[in-house]
Amino acid sequence: MKRRTRPAWTEGPRTLAFGPVGFSGGKFPAVSFAVGADAYDRFMGRYSAPLAPAFADFAAVVGASRVLDVGCGPGSLTAELVRRVGPAAVAAVDPSDSFVTAAHARFPAVDVRRATAEQLPFEDRAFHATLAQLVVHFMSEPVTGLREMARVTRDGGVVAACVWDHDGGEGPLSLFWDAARELDRDVEDESRLAGTRKGHLAQLFGEAGLDAIEETALRITVEHPTFEDWWEPFTLGVGPAGVYVAGLDVIRQGELRER
Numbered sequence: 001m002k003r004r005t006r007p008a009w010t011e012g013p014r015t016l017a018f019g020p021v022g023f024s025g026g027k028f029p030a031v032s033f034a035v036g037a038d039a040y041d042r043f044m045g046r047y048s049a050p051l052a053p054a055f056a057d058f059a060a061v062v063g064a065s066r067v068l069d070v071g072c073g074p075g076s077l078t079a080e081l082v083r084r085v086g087p088a089a090v091a092a093v094d095p096s097d098s099f100v101t102a103a104h105a106r107f108p109a110v111d112v113r114r115a116t117a118e119q120l121p122f123e124d125r126a127f128h129a130t131l132a133q134l135v136v137h138f139m140s141e142p143v144t145g146l147r148e149m150a151r152v153t154r155d156g157g158v159v160a161a162c163v164w165d166h167d168g169g170e171g172p173l174s175l176f177w178d179a180a181r182e183l184d185r186d187v188e189d190e191s192r193l194a195g196t197r198k199g200h201l202a203q204l205f206g207e208a209g210l211d212a213i214e215e216t217a218l219r220i221t222v223e224h225p226t227f228e229d230w231w232e233p234f235t236l237g238v239g240p241a242g243v244y245v246a247g248l249d250v251i252r253q254g255e256l257r258e259r
Contacts, residue, residue, distance in 0.1 A: 035238050037074035037102030043233035043242065045076055047172045048134055050220045051162070052080035055133050058218060059160035065089060065128040070117050070149060071135030074102040081131075082107060091127070093120060117145030125154040132161040136201065137193035146208035159210060162218060166190040167197035172222065176234060176241055179259040183252065190240050231257060 055077065061067055065085050069078045072092035081090045087109035094100050095116045103112045115121050117132065117139050130149040139145040149159045164171035166189065169178070177189035195201040202215045224230040235253075237246045245253060 035236065035242075036098055039233075039236040040074055040099070040238055041076075043236055043238040044134070045074065046233075047220070047222055048073070048076035049079075050222060051218070052077045052133065054218045054220060055131065055160070055162050056080050056084060058162075058216065059129055059131050059158050061085065061129050061131070061158075066091075066126065068092070068120075068122070068127045068130040068149075068152060070120070070130060070132040070145070071095075071138065072103055072112070073099050075099075075106050077131060077133040078103060078107055078110060078112075082110065091122070093117075116140070117148060120148045120152050122152045124151055125157075126152045127157065128154055129158040129160065131158075134162065134164065136161045136163055136195045136204065137190070142195065142204050143208045146205060146210065150208060150210055159205075161195070161201060161205075163193075163195040163201055164190075165196065165198075165217075166193060171196075173241055179256055180244060182259050183256050187244070 061081060061084050063085055066089045067081050067085055069075075069081055069090065069092040072078050072094045073096075075092070078090060078092045087107055090107070091111040091113070092103055092107075093113050093115040094103065095114065097114060100112055100114045103110070113121055117135065118141050130153045132145070132149065136142050136145065146159070146161070149161075153159050164173065166173070166177075169191075173190065177187075177191070180187045180189065190196060195204060199215070202213050205213050234241055234245050236242055245256070248256060
């Protein structure tokens with residue numbers, strides 16, 4: 001049973017990369033996406049939206065395909081998939097109630113469901129392509145999630161995932177974590193998350209039993225008009241970086257901002 005499997009490890013200035021969070025212990029804060037869709041859009045949507053076309057190209061998503069967006073969030077990748085294949089051919093899942101509600105509102109003709117990657121509510125071989133953009137490192141069991149993605153993908157189809165280059169220091173959050181480490185040398189950044197170092201996402205694909213694996217680097221560029229435009233979304237409590245900022249007192253937040 002052959003399926004093309006495409007992990008996109010991203011590098012370069014303001015690029016793409018994510019991985020699986022089976023993170024436990026240590027000082028890394030619990031990750032929560034119990035935030036509104038607008039907050040997520042302001043924080044990560046500014047990067048995930050321009051990433052979506054490059055990622056969909058990499059996964060070779062074209063018309064006449066049925067496609068699944070795993071961990072869709074408010075719908076940055078979903079929007080690109082709808083543009084390419086039409087809403088009736090797109091399905092999407094996310095474990096966050098707020099994101100599912102937002103995706104439903106934005107794409108009423110898309111089959112959006114609340115579910116995790118590890119338990120996809122679809123039949124075997126239901127899709128031509130199954131994509132996970134900036135999600136693998138937030139899966140509780142990434143290998144299980146990738147196996148599920150393969151299960152619902154047809155023979156000869158594509159399973160694709162991309163993650164930020166947290167380990168290589170070339171992702172859009174790298175500057176933030178560099179400053180945080182200057183403030184606190186013991187801070188746990190996102191570089192240890194699964195899939196965020198070169199070659200590891202492909203390794204996870206192999207452990208999930210996938211074959212014909214292709215790995216590449218995707219690059220995007222995002223320009224921020226002002227420092228405040230870049231900084232303010234970090235104060236919204238989204239993801240590990242937002243949780244870290246929220247845990248600082250006012251003085252430490254000010255020191256981090258200045259750095």
